[in-house]
Structure formats: structure tokens, C-alpha cells
Amino acid sequence: MSHLSVYHDYDVPQDLQFKTADIIRLGGLDCSSKLSPNYFEDVFERPNKITQVRVELSFSVASKEILVRGKISGEREVQCARCLDMSRQPFAEEFLETYSHKQEIIDIMYLVRQTLALTEDIRFLCKEQCKGLCPICGQNLNEATCGCKPENLSPFAKLKGKFK
Numbered sequence: 257m258s259h260l261s262v263y264h265d266y267d268v269p270q271d272l273q274f275k276t277a278d279i280i281r282l283g284g285l286d287c288s289s290k291l292s293p294n295y296f297e298d299v300f301e302r303p304n305k306i307t308q309v310r311v312e313l314s315f316s317v318a319s320k321e322i323l324v325r326g327k328i329s330g331e332r333e334v335q336c337a338r339c340l341d342m343s344r345q346p347f348a349e350e351f352l353e354t355y356s357h358k359q360e361i362i363d364i365m366y367l368v369r370q371t372l373a374l375t376e377d378i379r380f381l382c383k384e385q386c387k388g389l390c391p392i393c394g395q396n397l398n399e400a401t402c403g404c405k406p407e408n409l410s411p412f413a414k415l416k417g418k419f420k
């Protein structure tokens with residue numbers, strides 16, 4: 257068995273707690289796994305949720321540290337900030353982190369959850385050109401138009417009309 261062998265069939269712990277000693281003994285590790293979405297139920301605010309998660313990890317052992325490169329991909333169900341419809345969207349994120357050899361456990365779950373949580377700071381849209389809801393009757397303007405004239409609503413809109 258070569259010291260630098262890479263084990264693609266390594267049994268990835270579902271909770272992503274890797275033993276530092278194992279990684280050092282293997283001289284590095286490349287692995288990937290599909291994870292249960294249960295681990296990520298509380299990462300997003302409801303009604304948004306993560307429905308599929310897959311991780312790809314690459315551990316490199318240096319003299320004092322272990323470098324971890326990771327890719328997270330999957331699917332999320334999120335509410336559009338304009339029309340409030342739910343839509344399924346694929347996502348893909350990457351991270352890079354170093355750990356000391358002295359740490360007993362490399363907690364990749366923490367890293368994955370943090371990375372996913374940060375993506376929620378972005379306002380989700382069902383599509384870039386989402387027309388949103390009519391502020392008067394609530395019609396989803398992506399599906400149909402309504403007879404309302406929102407320009408009569410705000411004084412700003414009236415002003416804009418004057419200078420046409």
C-alpha cells in the first residue's frame with residue numbers, strides 16, 4: 257500500500273467529523289458523499305430549506321497542517337423575494353480551510369453549515385426578471401396582468417409622469 261494512496265471509497269462519516277489521526281495515517285484523502293438533508297434542516301429560515309446536499313472533500317497533509325478543499329452542491333427550495341413563489345434551485349459552493357495536526361477532530365459539518373448559511377444572505381428570486389406581485393390586488397404578475405394602475409399610488413410616480 258503506497259503512503260500517498262487516495263481512497264475514493266473511504267467511508268465518509270455522515271456527521272462529517274473526521275479523525276485527524278486517520279487523515280494523517282492515510283497521507284491525505286479524497287472522498288465524496290451524499291448527505292442527509294436532515295443535518296441542514298435548520299440552516300435556512302422557513303419556508304426556505306435545503307433538500308439535497310453532496311460534498312466532495314480533498315484533504316492534503318502538510319508538515320504541521322491539514323488543508324481541506326471542499327465542494328458542496330445540491331438543491332434548495334426557496335421563496336422568491338418578489339412573488340413569494342417557492343422554487344427549486346441547484347447550488348454549488350466551495351471552501352478552503354486549514355487545521356492543525358493537534359486537533360483531534362476535523363469538523364467539516366460546521367464548515368459546510370456555515371458556508372450554506374452564508375448563501376441565504378442573498379435575496380432569492382424565482383427568476384431574474386420576476387415581475388413580482390401587484391401591490392394593489394396581489395396578482396402574481398408573472399402569471400397574468402391585472403387592471404390596476406400602480407402609477408396612481410405614489411406621489412413619486414405622479415411626479416415622474418409630470419416631467420415626461
Ligand SMILES: [Zn+2]
Nearest residue numbers: 336339382386
Ligand atoms: Zn418570483
Ligand SMILES: [Zn+2]
Nearest residue numbers: 390393402404
Ligand atoms: Zn392588480
